[in-house]
Amino acid sequence: MNFLSRRRFLSYTAATVASLSVSADEAERSRNKVIGFIKPFQDARFERIAEIARETGWDGVEIPVRKGGTIEPERVEEKLPELAEVLGKAQVELSVIATDVENANDPLARKVLSTARALNIPRYRTKHSRYDLTRPIAPQVDRFGRMMLELAELNKELGIQGGVQNHSGADYVGAPVWDLWHMLREVDPKYLGIYFDIAHATIEGGLSWPVEARLVEPHLVTVSVKDFYWAKSDQKPSSHWEMEWCALGEGMVHREFFQKLKQSKFAGPISMHFEYKLGDDMIAALKKDTRTLRRWLG
Numbered sequence: 001m002n003f004l005s006r007r008r009f010l011s012y013t014a015a016t017v018a019s020l021s022v023s024a025d026e027a028e029r030s031r032n033k034v035i036g037f038i039k040p041f042q043d044a045r046f047e048r049i050a051e052i053a054r055e056t057g058w059d060g061v062e063i064p065v066r067k068g069g070t071i072e073p074e075r076v077e078e079k080l081p082e083l084a085e086v087l088g089k090a091q092v093e094l095s096v097i098a099t100d101v102e103n104a105n106d107p108l109a110r111k112v113l114s115t116a117r118a119l120n121i122p123r124y125r126t127k128h129s130r131y132d133l134t135r136p137i138a139p140q141v142d143r144f145g146r147m148m149l150e151l152a153e154l155n156k157e158l159g160i161q162g163g164v165q166n167h168s169g170a171d172y173v174g175a176p177v178w179d180l181w182h183m184l185r186e187v188d189p190k191y192l193g194i195y196f197d198i199a200h201a202t203i204e205g206g207l208s209w210p211v212e213a214r215l216v217e218p219h220l221v222t223v224s225v226k227d228f229y230w231a232k233s234d235q236k237p238s239s240h241w242e243m244e245w246c247a248l249g250e251g252m253v254h255r256e257f258f259q260k261l262k263q264s265k266f267a268g269p270i271s272m273h274f275e276y277k278l279g280d281d282m283i284a285a286l287k288k289d290t291r292t293l294r295r296w297l298g
Contacts, residue, residue, distance in 0.1 A: 031267050032223075032261070032262075032266065032267065032268065032269065032270050032297065033059035033060055033093070033095065033269045033270070034057075034058055034059055034269070034270055034272065034290065034293060034294060034297075035058050035059055035060040035061055035062055035093070035095045035096065035269045035270070035271050035272070036053060036056060036058040036060075036061055036062065036271070036272045036274075036286065036290075037061075037062040037064075037096075037098065037224075037271050037272065037273045037274070038052075038053070038061050038062065038063060038064070038070065039064060039273070039274070040274050040278055040282060040286075041282065042063075042064050042069055042070045043070070046082060046083045046086040046087075047086055049061065049063075049070070049083070049086075049087070050086050050087050050089075050090035050092050051090070052283065052286070053087075053090070053092045054090055054091075054092060055283055055287075056283065056286045056287055056290055057287065057290050057294075058092070058272070058290065059093060059095075059269075060092060060093030060094060060095035060096075060269065061087065061092060061093070061094060061095065062095060062096040062097070062098055062125070062271045063083065063094060063096070063097050063098065064097075064098045065080060065097040065098065065099050065112060065116075065124075066098060066099050066100040066127070067100055069098065070083070071083065073099070073100060073108050073111075073112050074108070076111060076112050076115045076116075077111065077115050080097075080115050080116065080119060081115075081119060084119045084121070094119070094121050095121075095122070095123070095269045095271075096121075096123050096124060096125060096163075096222060096269065096271060097112075097116055097121060097123075097124045097125070098124070098125045099112055099113075099124050099125060099126065099127065100112075100127045101113065101124065101126050101127060101151070101162070102126060102127040102129060102147070102151075103147065103150075103151075104147070104150040104151045104153065104154040105150070109154075110154070110158075112124075113154070113155070113158050113160055114158060116160060117158045117159055117160045121160075122160065122161060123160065123161040123162065123163060123221060123222060123268075124160065124161075124162055124163070125162075125163050125164075125165055125195050125222070126151070126162055126163065126164050126165070126195075128165065128167050128172060128173070128174075129144055129147075129172075129173040129174075130171045130172060130173060131171045131172075131173060132171075133170070133171050141179055141182060141183065144173050144183055145182070145183035145184075148164065148183050148184060148187065148192060149187065151192055152187045152188070152191040152192035153191075155191040155192055156188075156190075156191045161189075161190060161191060161192070161193070161221055162191065162192040162193070162221070163192070163193055163194060163195030163221040163222045164180060164183075164184065164192070164193075164194055164195060165194075165195040165196075165197055165200075165224065166180055166194070166195075166196060166197050166200050166201055166204075166212075167197065167200050168199075168200040168203040168204045168243075175200070175204050176204065177201055177204070177205065177212040177215065177216060178212070178215070180194060180216070181194075181215050181216055181219065184219055185219075187219075189218070189219045189220070189221055192221075193219040193220060193221035194216045194219045194220055194221065195221060195222045195223075195224060196213070196216055196220055196222070196223050196224065197223075197224040197225075197226075197273075198213070198223065198224070198225055198253055198254075198257050199224070199225065199226045199227060199228055199251075199253050199273075200224075201213065202228075202252055202253055202254070203228060203243055209254070209257065210256075210257075210260070213257060213260065213261075214260075217264050217265075217266065220264075220266045220268060221268050222268050222269055222270075222271055223261065223266065223268065223269075223270045223271070224270075224271045224272075224273055225248065225253070225258075225270060225271070225272055225273065225293060226245065226248065226253070226272070226273040226274065226275055226276075227245070227246050227247065227248045227249065227250060227251035227252070227253045228243050228244060228245050228246060228251045228252060228253070228275075229243075229244055229246055229250070229251040229252055230242070230243060230244070230252070231243075231244045244276075245275035245276035246276050247276060247285065247288065247289055247292075248272075248288075248289040248292045248293060249289075249292045249296075255296045258293075258296040258297055259296075262297065262298065270293065270297075272286075272289060272290065272293060274286065274289065
Protein backbone atom coordinates (compact mmCIF):
# COMPACT_ATOMS: atom_id res chain seq x y z
CA MET A 1 0.00 0.00 0.00
CA ASN A 2 2.61 2.53 -1.09
CA PHE A 3 -0.18 5.03 -1.81
CA LEU A 4 -1.65 4.80 1.67
CA SER A 5 0.25 6.19 4.64
CA ARG A 6 0.53 3.96 7.70
CA ARG A 7 -0.76 6.80 9.88
CA ARG A 8 -3.92 7.23 7.81
CA PHE A 9 -4.53 3.51 7.60
CA LEU A 10 -4.20 2.95 11.35
CA SER A 11 -6.28 6.01 12.15
CA TYR A 12 -9.14 5.00 9.86
CA THR A 13 -9.03 1.34 10.87
CA ALA A 14 -9.09 2.15 14.60
CA ALA A 15 -12.06 4.46 14.17
CA THR A 16 -13.87 1.89 12.07
CA VAL A 17 -13.33 -0.86 14.63
CA ALA A 18 -14.54 1.42 17.41
CA SER A 19 -17.68 2.32 15.48
CA LEU A 20 -18.43 -1.35 14.87
CA SER A 21 -17.97 -2.41 18.50
CA VAL A 22 -21.59 -2.63 19.63
CA SER A 23 -23.58 -4.81 21.96
CA ALA A 24 -25.71 -7.71 20.74
CA ASP A 25 -28.88 -5.66 21.21
CA GLU A 26 -27.40 -2.74 19.27
CA ALA A 27 -26.26 -5.10 16.54
CA GLU A 28 -29.79 -6.44 16.17
CA ARG A 29 -31.23 -2.93 15.97
CA SER A 30 -28.66 -1.90 13.38
CA ARG A 31 -28.83 -5.03 11.21
CA ASN A 32 -29.65 -2.75 8.30
CA LYS A 33 -27.61 0.39 8.71
CA VAL A 34 -29.15 3.57 7.34
CA ILE A 35 -26.66 5.43 5.18
CA GLY A 36 -26.91 8.46 2.92
CA PHE A 37 -25.80 8.92 -0.67
CA ILE A 38 -24.16 12.35 -0.48
CA LYS A 39 -24.92 13.42 -4.06
CA PRO A 40 -26.83 16.59 -2.97
CA PHE A 41 -23.70 17.92 -1.24
CA GLN A 42 -20.97 15.92 -2.95
CA ASP A 43 -18.84 19.02 -3.58
CA ALA A 44 -18.64 19.97 0.11
CA ARG A 45 -15.31 19.80 1.91
CA PHE A 46 -14.63 16.47 3.57
CA GLU A 47 -15.14 17.76 7.11
CA ARG A 48 -18.53 19.20 6.15
CA ILE A 49 -19.61 15.89 4.61
CA ALA A 50 -18.87 14.20 7.93
CA GLU A 51 -20.73 16.91 9.86
CA ILE A 52 -23.86 16.60 7.72
CA ALA A 53 -23.85 12.81 8.03
CA ARG A 54 -23.66 12.99 11.81
CA GLU A 55 -26.23 15.77 12.10
CA THR A 56 -28.65 13.89 9.87
CA GLY A 57 -28.29 10.74 11.96
CA TRP A 58 -26.92 8.37 9.35
CA ASP A 59 -24.84 5.37 10.32
CA GLY A 60 -22.64 5.85 7.28
CA VAL A 61 -22.37 7.32 3.81
CA GLU A 62 -22.17 6.36 0.16
CA ILE A 63 -19.57 8.44 -1.66
CA PRO A 64 -19.38 9.12 -5.43
CA VAL A 65 -15.91 8.08 -6.60
CA ARG A 66 -16.56 8.62 -10.27
CA LYS A 67 -16.36 11.21 -13.02
CA GLY A 68 -17.82 14.45 -11.67
CA GLY A 69 -18.21 12.99 -8.16
CA THR A 70 -16.70 13.83 -4.80
CA ILE A 71 -13.49 12.10 -5.84
CA GLU A 72 -12.33 11.75 -9.43
CA PRO A 73 -11.22 8.15 -10.16
CA GLU A 74 -7.78 9.31 -11.32
CA ARG A 75 -7.13 10.86 -7.89
CA VAL A 76 -8.51 8.00 -5.82
CA GLU A 77 -5.16 7.00 -4.30
CA GLU A 78 -4.63 10.53 -3.03
CA LYS A 79 -8.13 11.65 -2.04
CA LEU A 80 -9.99 8.56 -0.83
CA PRO A 81 -7.60 7.97 2.10
CA GLU A 82 -8.02 11.63 3.10
CA LEU A 83 -11.80 11.34 3.08
CA ALA A 84 -11.73 7.99 4.88
CA GLU A 85 -9.58 9.48 7.62
CA VAL A 86 -11.96 12.42 8.15
CA LEU A 87 -15.01 10.15 8.26
CA GLY A 88 -13.26 7.69 10.55
CA LYS A 89 -12.46 10.42 13.08
CA ALA A 90 -16.12 11.46 13.00
CA GLN A 91 -17.16 7.81 13.45
CA VAL A 92 -19.09 7.85 10.17
CA GLU A 93 -18.80 4.58 8.29
CA LEU A 94 -17.80 4.73 4.63
CA SER A 95 -20.16 1.96 3.60
CA VAL A 96 -20.32 2.20 -0.21
CA ILE A 97 -18.60 4.00 -3.04
CA ALA A 98 -20.52 4.76 -6.24
CA THR A 99 -18.17 4.18 -9.16
CA ASP A 100 -17.70 4.10 -12.92
CA VAL A 101 -16.50 0.50 -12.66
CA GLU A 102 -17.96 -1.59 -15.47
CA ASN A 103 -15.15 -3.60 -17.04
CA ALA A 104 -12.88 -5.87 -15.01
CA ASN A 105 -10.05 -5.29 -17.50
CA ASP A 106 -9.97 -1.53 -16.95
CA PRO A 107 -6.76 -0.57 -15.04
CA LEU A 108 -8.48 2.46 -13.52
CA ALA A 109 -11.28 0.25 -12.18
CA ARG A 110 -8.70 -1.99 -10.50
CA LYS A 111 -7.00 1.04 -8.97
CA VAL A 112 -10.29 2.37 -7.55
CA LEU A 113 -11.29 -0.99 -6.08
CA SER A 114 -7.81 -1.78 -4.74
CA THR A 115 -7.69 1.57 -2.97
CA ALA A 116 -11.15 1.02 -1.47
CA ARG A 117 -10.23 -2.46 -0.30
CA ALA A 118 -7.03 -1.19 1.35
CA LEU A 119 -9.19 1.23 3.34
CA ASN A 120 -11.58 -1.54 4.44
CA ILE A 121 -14.45 -0.09 2.40
CA PRO A 122 -16.59 -3.21 1.99
CA ARG A 123 -18.65 -2.57 -1.14
CA TYR A 124 -19.15 -0.48 -4.23
CA ARG A 125 -21.80 0.28 -6.83
CA THR A 126 -21.04 -0.30 -10.51
CA LYS A 127 -21.62 2.06 -13.41
CA HIS A 128 -25.01 2.03 -15.12
CA SER A 129 -24.97 0.10 -18.41
CA ARG A 130 -27.33 0.58 -21.35
CA TYR A 131 -28.76 -1.60 -24.08
CA ASP A 132 -28.47 -0.67 -27.75
CA LEU A 133 -32.13 -0.62 -28.77
CA THR A 134 -31.23 -0.81 -32.46
CA ARG A 135 -29.86 -4.33 -31.95
CA PRO A 136 -31.33 -7.60 -30.60
CA ILE A 137 -31.53 -7.58 -26.80
CA ALA A 138 -30.92 -11.26 -25.97
CA PRO A 139 -27.27 -11.33 -27.15
CA GLN A 140 -26.64 -8.15 -25.17
CA VAL A 141 -28.03 -9.79 -22.03
CA ASP A 142 -25.50 -12.59 -22.54
CA ARG A 143 -22.67 -10.10 -23.12
CA PHE A 144 -23.44 -8.06 -20.02
CA GLY A 145 -23.75 -11.31 -18.07
CA ARG A 146 -20.22 -12.32 -19.11
CA MET A 147 -18.92 -8.89 -18.10
CA MET A 148 -20.49 -9.32 -14.67
CA LEU A 149 -18.92 -12.74 -14.24
CA GLU A 150 -15.51 -11.23 -14.98
CA LEU A 151 -16.19 -8.41 -12.54
CA ALA A 152 -17.17 -10.92 -9.86
CA GLU A 153 -13.83 -12.68 -10.36
CA LEU A 154 -11.97 -9.40 -9.91
CA ASN A 155 -13.97 -8.67 -6.75
CA LYS A 156 -13.13 -12.11 -5.39
CA GLU A 157 -9.46 -11.50 -6.07
CA LEU A 158 -9.51 -8.12 -4.30
CA GLY A 159 -11.90 -9.09 -1.50
CA ILE A 160 -14.59 -6.50 -2.16
CA GLN A 161 -18.33 -6.75 -2.88
CA GLY A 162 -19.93 -5.12 -5.91
CA GLY A 163 -23.55 -4.18 -6.48
CA VAL A 164 -25.36 -3.57 -9.78
CA GLN A 165 -28.25 -1.12 -9.45
CA ASN A 166 -31.57 -1.48 -11.25
CA HIS A 167 -32.42 1.85 -12.84
CA SER A 168 -35.62 2.95 -14.58
CA GLY A 169 -35.41 4.01 -18.21
CA ALA A 170 -36.02 2.78 -21.74
CA ASP A 171 -32.54 1.35 -22.29
CA TYR A 172 -31.05 0.69 -18.84
CA VAL A 173 -29.62 -2.73 -18.05
CA GLY A 174 -31.52 -3.88 -14.96
CA ALA A 175 -34.63 -1.74 -15.53
CA PRO A 176 -36.84 -4.85 -15.95
CA VAL A 177 -35.04 -6.43 -12.92
CA TRP A 178 -35.58 -9.88 -14.42
CA ASP A 179 -32.65 -9.33 -16.78
CA LEU A 180 -30.38 -8.46 -13.87
CA TRP A 181 -31.44 -11.57 -11.98
CA HIS A 182 -30.74 -13.66 -15.10
CA MET A 183 -27.22 -12.23 -15.38
CA LEU A 184 -26.39 -12.73 -11.71
CA ARG A 185 -28.39 -15.83 -10.82
CA GLU A 186 -25.29 -18.05 -10.56
CA VAL A 187 -22.91 -15.43 -9.17
CA ASP A 188 -22.01 -15.50 -5.47
CA PRO A 189 -23.45 -12.26 -4.02
CA LYS A 190 -20.48 -12.20 -1.69
CA TYR A 191 -18.59 -10.82 -4.70
CA LEU A 192 -21.26 -9.29 -6.95
CA GLY A 193 -24.96 -8.88 -6.27
CA ILE A 194 -27.85 -6.50 -6.75
CA TYR A 195 -28.07 -2.94 -5.47
CA PHE A 196 -31.86 -2.94 -5.35
CA ASP A 197 -33.61 0.39 -5.85
CA ILE A 198 -37.24 0.02 -4.78
CA ALA A 199 -38.25 3.36 -6.35
CA HIS A 200 -36.90 2.45 -9.77
CA ALA A 201 -38.47 -1.02 -9.46
CA THR A 202 -41.83 0.61 -8.69
CA ILE A 203 -41.50 3.05 -11.59
CA GLU A 204 -40.89 0.18 -14.01
CA GLY A 205 -43.02 -2.53 -12.39
CA GLY A 206 -45.94 -0.57 -10.96
CA LEU A 207 -47.81 -3.05 -8.80
CA SER A 208 -45.46 -5.97 -9.50
CA TRP A 209 -42.63 -4.73 -7.27
CA PRO A 210 -43.24 -7.54 -4.69
CA VAL A 211 -42.39 -10.10 -7.39
CA GLU A 212 -39.13 -8.37 -8.32
CA ALA A 213 -38.21 -7.78 -4.68
CA ARG A 214 -38.79 -11.42 -3.79
CA LEU A 215 -36.90 -12.61 -6.88
CA VAL A 216 -33.71 -10.68 -6.13
CA GLU A 217 -33.80 -11.09 -2.34
CA PRO A 218 -31.03 -13.76 -2.22
CA HIS A 219 -28.79 -11.49 -4.30
CA LEU A 220 -29.17 -8.23 -2.36
CA VAL A 221 -26.01 -6.42 -1.31
CA THR A 222 -27.45 -2.94 -0.80
CA VAL A 223 -30.96 -1.48 -0.87
CA SER A 224 -31.63 2.03 -2.15
CA VAL A 225 -34.63 4.16 -1.21
CA LYS A 226 -36.22 7.34 -2.54
CA ASP A 227 -39.80 8.24 -3.53
CA PHE A 228 -41.77 9.52 -6.54
CA TYR A 229 -45.23 10.05 -8.01
CA TRP A 230 -46.68 10.39 -11.52
CA ALA A 231 -47.82 13.85 -12.62
CA LYS A 232 -49.15 15.40 -15.81
CA SER A 233 -46.62 17.69 -17.43
CA ASP A 234 -47.48 21.39 -17.69
CA GLN A 235 -45.07 21.76 -20.58
CA LYS A 236 -46.39 18.91 -22.73
CA PRO A 237 -49.81 17.63 -23.92
CA SER A 238 -52.22 16.75 -21.12
CA SER A 239 -51.94 13.09 -22.01
CA HIS A 240 -48.25 13.10 -21.13
CA TRP A 241 -47.32 11.87 -17.67
CA GLU A 242 -43.92 12.34 -16.04
CA MET A 243 -42.29 10.92 -12.96
CA GLU A 244 -41.64 13.45 -10.19
CA TRP A 245 -39.29 12.80 -7.27
CA CYS A 246 -40.58 13.68 -3.81
CA ALA A 247 -39.90 13.30 -0.10
CA LEU A 248 -40.03 9.77 1.29
CA GLY A 249 -43.55 8.79 2.27
CA GLU A 250 -45.22 11.29 -0.05
CA GLY A 251 -45.16 9.14 -3.18
CA MET A 252 -45.75 5.66 -4.52
CA VAL A 253 -43.01 3.66 -2.79
CA HIS A 254 -44.70 1.22 -0.43
CA ARG A 255 -43.84 1.02 3.24
CA GLU A 256 -44.71 -2.67 2.95
CA PHE A 257 -41.43 -3.29 1.12
CA PHE A 258 -39.47 -2.46 4.26
CA GLN A 259 -41.71 -4.61 6.43
CA LYS A 260 -40.92 -7.53 4.13
CA LEU A 261 -37.25 -6.58 4.09
CA LYS A 262 -37.11 -6.83 7.88
CA GLN A 263 -38.42 -10.38 7.63
CA SER A 264 -35.71 -11.38 5.16
CA LYS A 265 -32.09 -12.33 5.81
CA PHE A 266 -30.78 -9.16 4.20
CA ALA A 267 -28.25 -7.54 6.54
CA GLY A 268 -26.69 -4.93 4.26
CA PRO A 269 -27.05 -1.16 4.33
CA ILE A 270 -30.04 0.87 3.14
CA SER A 271 -28.82 3.87 1.16
CA MET A 272 -31.02 6.96 1.12
CA HIS A 273 -31.09 8.89 -2.17
CA PHE A 274 -32.42 12.42 -2.59
CA GLU A 275 -33.41 13.38 -6.13
CA TYR A 276 -36.07 16.00 -5.36
CA LYS A 277 -35.37 19.67 -4.62
CA LEU A 278 -34.45 19.81 -0.95
CA GLY A 279 -35.17 23.53 -0.52
CA ASP A 280 -33.28 26.11 1.49
CA ASP A 281 -32.98 23.93 4.59
CA MET A 282 -31.30 20.85 3.17
CA ILE A 283 -30.50 19.37 6.59
CA ALA A 284 -34.15 19.52 7.69
CA ALA A 285 -35.22 17.66 4.54
CA LEU A 286 -32.55 15.00 5.01
CA LYS A 287 -33.57 14.52 8.64
CA LYS A 288 -37.26 14.29 7.77
CA ASP A 289 -36.73 11.52 5.23
CA THR A 290 -34.36 9.71 7.59
CA ARG A 291 -36.96 9.77 10.36
CA THR A 292 -39.53 8.39 7.93
CA LEU A 293 -37.27 5.52 6.93
CA ARG A 294 -36.38 4.63 10.51
CA ARG A 295 -40.06 4.66 11.41
CA TRP A 296 -40.78 2.29 8.51
CA LEU A 297 -37.99 0.03 9.72
CA GLY A 298 -39.52 -0.03 13.17
